[in-house]
Amino acid sequence: MNWETKMSAKVQAIPPSGIRKFFDIANQIPGVLSLSIGEPDFAAPDKVCEAMKKSIDDRQTSYTANAGIIELRQEIAKLFHERYGLDYDPKDEILVTVGASEGLTMALLALTEPGDEILIPDPAYVAYPAAVRAAGGVPVFVPTYAKDDFKVTVEALEKLVTPKTKAMVIGYPNNPTGTVMTAEELAPIAEFVKKHDLVVMSDEIYCELIYDDAKFTSFAKLPDMRERTIVLNGFSKAYAMTGMRLGYICAPREGLAQILKLHQYMIMCANTQAQYGGVVALRDCKAETEAMRQEYDRRRKVIYKGLVDMGLPVFQPKGAFYIFPDITCTGMTSAQFCETLVKEEKVAVVPGSAFGEAGEGYVRISYAASMETIEEALKRMARFVAKYRK
Ligand code: PMP
Numbered sequence: 001m002n003w004e005t006k007m008s009a010k011v012q013a014i015p016p017s018g019i020r021k022f023f024d025i026a027n028q029i030p031g032v033l034s035l036s037i038g039e040p041d042f043a044a045p046d047k048v049c050e051a052m053k054k055s056i057d058d059r060q061t062s063y064t065a066n067a068g069i070i071e072l073r074q075e076i077a078k079l080f081h082e083r084y085g086l087d088y089d090p091k092d093e094i095l096v097t098v099g100a101s102e103g104l105t106m107a108l109l110a111l112t113e114p115g116d117e118i119l120i121p122d123p124a125y126v127a128y129p130a131a132v133r134a135a136g137g138v139p140v141f142v143p144t145y146a147k148d149d150f151k152v153t154v155e156a157l158e159k160l161v162t163p164k165t166k167a168m169v170i171g172y173p174n175n176p177t178g179t180v181m182t183a184e185e186l187a188p189i190a191e192f193v194k195k196h197d198l199v200v201m202s203d204e205i206y207c208e209l210i211y212d213d214a215k216f217t218s219f220a221k222l223p224d225m226r227e228r229t230i231v232l233n234g235f236s237k238a239y240a241m242t243g244m245r246l247g248y249i250c251a252p253r254e255g256l257a258q259i260l261k262l263h264q265y266m267i268m269c270a271n272t273q274a275q276y277g278g279v280v281a282l283r284d285c286k287a288e289t290e291a292m293r294q295e296y297d298r299r300r301k302v303i304y305k306g307l308v309d310m311g312l313p314v315f316q317p318k319g320a321f322y323i324f325p326d327i328t329c330t331g332m333t334s335a336q337f338c339e340t341l342v343k344e345e346k347v348a349v350v351p352g353s354a355f356g357e358a359g360e361g362y363v364r365i366s367y368a369a370s371m372e373t374i375e376e377a378l379k380r381m382a383r384f385v386a387k388y389r390k
Helices: 018-027 048-057 070-084 099-111 127-134 154-159 183-195 255-266 274-283 288-311 336-345 371-388
Strands: 092-096 117-122 138-143 164-170 199-203 230-232 247-250 363-366
Touching: 018 092, 018 183, 018 336, 048 070, 048 336, 070 230, 092 099, 092 255, 099 199, 099 247, 099 255, 099 274, 117 127, 127 138, 127 164, 127 371, 138 274, 230 371, 274 371, 288 371, 336 371
Parallel strands: 117 138, 117 164, 164 199, 199 230
Antiparallel strands: 092 247, 230 247
16 A cells, blocks of 8 residues: 555655654664753652552542643642732643643644644744644744844744734743743733734743743733633653653633643543642642752753853853754754764764754754763863864
């Protein structure tokens, strides 16, 4: 049978992940130091693991409510109330999902008509355009630039908005650049969104990982934005719970009802054990998150200094656990840089081009790795950059 004629053209048009492709190259080389992974190098807090074990001992092995256990939805509501003064009704404005990934996918499936255009600041997390395409939408990439610390501007958005534009997906703190947009910086974006009557999916999964004097606010907190924002979040980064697959959506009830319907049919509910762990994470793990944040911060400073010392132009990231230096001084494309670096120096980082056209000329380095790994990788990279600098 010819699968090409059978499988959806829409899905075949989705390119394979540039990150995955690069992992596969790196994985074939033994002894590689990896600064390429987008997940914490910590384990989930003990308290979370204990709560998950207890839920098994208590034989809580059935499905939960489709929207998630009410205790968890209440904790999420409490968090948004305390932190942002935003009120979401745990009854019908919060949906517990299988990671932020499910939230993104379901939100886009529920929102998108064929041909709808969805604005995505570029470079972007690789799943955004893939999920837009899978939902039948058209990703419209909005370039951002190092001179603006990769913050999206209204000028760039205005150039690309059309009557077909339905929504925008934003993610701050940002993967891959580490940039954070403050409430003041987002205010004009919110006005743009209102002017063009758009929905915003705000991926806030790195919201706990903020450094220096940067201040993060949920996009829903901006004037008039609660009613048009779908907040996506999850436990993977703040609580090092990637494998537990737990996330959530907060959104106005009319929107959430449609997303919940898809979640009911396609997913049923997030993993029951993870949900019990999630309650403890939100209730009781602030110190653990803060300890991880401080450790990332220490590494961030070391890696920033290391890159500056080797003469690579780079802005100091204020969030997440990525840094995004400019490697054009080597005369290589970002993919050539990464392939040569891994072969010659056994250091794996990810080509900026994997995150969109605006990422070309940069590489994404993750500092979710031990200080020892970071220090050794920096030494090797310095040697490499010195060798190839034009
Ligand atoms: N959004 C961003 C920006 C991410 O970097 C990731 C994980 N790499 C996700 C969402 C997915 O997170 P989850 O594990 O909650 O599905």
